[in-house]
Amino acid sequence: MHDGNPLGADQPPYIPARGPQSSLILMQSQLREDAALVRSHISVSDSIMDYQQLPGRGSSMRADKKTQGWIQLWNRPYTAFVAVFLCAIYETMMLTRLILAPGSANRTLYQVLTSDSWGLPLFVVIIFVALVTLCLRRLYPMATLLVFSGLLALTAAIYGSGCTYLIIPWLVNLYACAVEAKSMASLAAGLCSSTILGLLSIALSANWHHDVHFTDLLYPTGLAFALCLTVAFLSRSVRQSHLSEQALEKEHSHALTLAHERDQAMYQSRVAADLHDSVGHDLTAIIALSEGMDHASGKPEIDEAISMINDLARQGLDDTRTAVKTLQSKARTENNPAQPIGEGHGWDDIKPILDHARQAGISTALTETGHRPQDSEQANLAFTVTREAVTNALRHGRKVNRIVVSWDHDSQGCIDIIVRDDGQLLNNDADDGGDNGTGLARLRAELQAHGGSFHSGPGPNGWTLQARIPPLAATAADNKGKEESA
Numbered sequence: 001m002h003d004g005n006p007l008g009a010d011q012p013p014y015i016p017a018r019g020p021q022s023s024l025i026l027m028q029s030q031l032r033e034d035a036a037l038v039r040s041h042i043s044v045s046d047s048i049m050d051y052q053q054l055p056g057r058g059s060s061m062r063a064d065k066k067t068q069g070w071i072q073l074w075n076r077p078y079t080a081f082v083a084v085f086l087c088a089i090y091e092t093m094m095l096t097r098l099i100l101a102p103g104s105a106n107r108t109l110y111q112v113l114t115s116d117s118w119g120l121p122l123f124v125v126i127i128f129v130a131l132v133t134l135c136l137r138r139l140y141p142m143a144t145l146l147v148f149s150g151l152l153a154l155t156a157a158i159y160g161s162g163c164t165y166l167i168i169p170w171l172v173n174l175y176a177c178a179v180e181a182k183s184m185a186s187l188a189a190g191l192c193s194s195t196i197l198g199l200l201s202i203a204l205s206a207n208w209h210h211d212v213h214f215t216d217l218l219y220p221t222g223l224a225f226a227l228c229l230t231v232a233f234l235s236r237s238v239r240q241s242h243l244s245e246q247a248l249e250k251e252h253s254h255a256l257t258l259a260h261e262r263d264q265a266m267y268q269s270r271v272a273a274d275l276h277d278s279v280g281h282d283l284t285a286i287i288a289l290s291e292g293m294d295h296a297s298g299k300p301e302i303d304e305a306i307s308m309i310n311d312l313a314r315q316g317l318d319d320t321r322t323a324v325k326t327l328q329s330k331a332r333t334e335n336n337p338a339q340p341i342g343e344g345h346g347w348d349d350i351k352p353i354l355d356h357a358r359q360a361g362i363s364t365a366l367t368e369t370g371h372r373p374q375d376s377e378q379a380n381l382a383f384t385v386t387r388e389a390v391t392n393a394l395r396h397g398r399k400v401n402r403i404v405v406s407w408d409h410d411s412q413g414c415i416d417i418i419v420r421d422d423g424q425l426l427n428n429d430a431d432d433g434g435d436n437g438t439g440l441a442r443l444r445a446e447l448q449a450h451g452g453s454f455h456s457g458p459g460p461n462g463w464t465l466q467a468r469i470p471p472l473a474a475t476a477a478d479n480k481g482k483e484e485s486a
Contacts, residue, residue, distance in 0.1 A: 084134050087169045091127050094165055108160030108209040123162070126155055130169055137176040142190045145177040149197035156201035160209030161217065163201050170198075171228045178232030179239065191229075198225070283317040286310075308359065345383035347372050353387050354405070357394060363402045364390075370409025377472035381450070382407065382415055388443055389419035389456075389465040397423030397463070413471035422462040443467075 098105055099120075102113055112119040130151050137144045148170050156163035174194065181187035202221065206214035290310040354364045372379075386405055393400050400423035408416040444454040450472060456465040 080138050081135065083172050084131060087134060087172060088131055090168055091131065091165065095124065095127070106161045106211045108205075108211050109162035112159055123155075123159065123165075126151055127165065130166055134169055134173055137173050138180050141177040141180040142186055145173055145190050145194050146197075148173045149194040153197045153201045153204070156204040157208075161205040161211035163205060164217075167221065167224070171224055174225070175228050175232045175235075178229055179236045195225075279316075279320050283313050283320065286313040287317065304359075308356070312356070345380045346376070347379045347382070349383050350386050350405075353390055354403075357390055357403060360394060362394070362400055364405070365403075366405045366407070368407040368409075370407075370411075370415075372409060373413050373471065373473070375413065375471055375473040378413075378415060378469050381446070381469050381472065382417060385417055385443055385447075385454075385465070385467045385469070386419060388440070392440070392465075393419075393421040393423060393463065397421055399424050400462075415469050417465070417467040417469070419465040420459060420462060424462075 098109075098113070102110055105113065109123075113123070130148060133144050133147050133151070148166075152163050152166050152170055155166055177190055177194075178187060181190065198221065199218075202214060202217045205211050205217060287310060290306050290313065293306050350366070354366060357364045386407075390403060390405075393403050400421050403419065403421045406416075406418040408418075410416070440454075440456055447454045447467060447469065451470050453468045454466075456463070458464070
């Protein structure tokens with residue numbers, strides 16, 4: 001019965017013989033359903049187009065998972081404080097050893113701690129400032145390296161070889177600077193400044209305070225410096241490679257998206273052109289022929305039928321042109337797939353549809369309760385649902401004599417639509433349950449996209465369609481605001 005004849009069935013749908021008016025109603029419903037079929041084909045083709053993969057992409061385009069895990073772990077904010085915590089434990093142990101066994105300190109450090117009351121507090125303050133500076137090494141790598149190198153030279157000037165207490169935190173800062181530096185020029189400037197201050201610290205300890213031989217402090221410090229930079233540059237290389245691959249992946253994905261949008265626009269343009277050339281030409285020919293036969297027969301019934309043919313053909317031509325314009329409007333169909341096609345219909349636009357059914361010999365009635373809201377989107381969707389139900393009754397119904405339409409507006413702004421007819425059921429209609437029709441499936445998807453409900457199927461004495469449409473004015477305003485903000 002209603003939208004129940006599948007494509008390719010051996011038997012055509014039953015068409016009641018009601019005269020030329022009924023034939024024109026059926027012609028219009030066929031054109032509208034063909035347009036709906038075109039739109040459903042576009043939707044299906046869009047959903048099955050897979051542009052997420054590109055043949056030939058090898059494993060070289062993907063970073064090793066283990067390396068990615070280390071990089072992600074390094075970039076987490078809390079990992080910046082792990083090294084600070086370990087350095088704080090190390091400095092606490094060294095200070096505890098210095099307090100409990102001051103004789104284990106080097107000569108200059110021991111003299112300052114024992115002879116001056118400010119020696120130990122100042123040493124603790126320098127270590128504390130160094131640890132605080134270490135917390136900022138990722139945000140300001142160059143600045144923290146210079147500050148830390150300055151603290152190292154200051155410690156060497158006051159405490160001699162006691163500057164070795166800051167060597168490990170200094171190496172941590174050096175590693176972070178080499179990895180996080182924005183450019184190689186700034187990195188080179190920072191490393192040169194840090195190297196000069198480091199050599200100055202060694203020179204102050206060895207040649208001014210005479211705590212240690214110059215080479216005894218230079219060799220291990222230089223070796224640690226070189227090893228730290230080697231590991232840092234390797235880490236920087238791996239990280240830059242990973243970031244480059246991510247940028248390439250992003251660029252590749254963007255290129256695929258653009259290609260998909262281009263192909264989709266070309267496909268929609270072809271469909272729009274075919275629809276305009278075929279259906280538009282046929283409707284124009286019908287209009288021309290019907291105008292040529294206007295009042296030519298001399299019989300009122302035939303003249304009325306010809307006039308209705310002309311009106312329906314013009315309406316179908318307008319709908320076709322609107323559908324073509326919508327198909328060619330790429331942004332509208334992609335940004336809001338659930339948006340209805342064509343210009344919106346009002347609440348009273350359903351009356352001509354019911355009048356056409358009456359002229360086809362079917363008794364129709366519309367009952368409406370509640371208050372109509374000022375919601376153009378809801379009115380348009382209510383019109384579409386009701387028109388589809390009436391069209392299905394005309395096209396697929398057998399011995400349909402009565403169609404009853406009920407619109408019930410509730411206090412929450414929703415509308416409940418019920419359309420019943422007294423047509424007889426065919427066997428395949430009972431099996432299909434009303435789910436295979438192109439128009440009904442499209443309406444069900446559209447209503448679900450708007451948060452409504454839809455059901456159609458055999459009733460006690462014919463076919464019943466039930467739909468509930470929520471308020472759509474607020475949703476349309478929100479979508480418009482999002483588009484304007486984007």
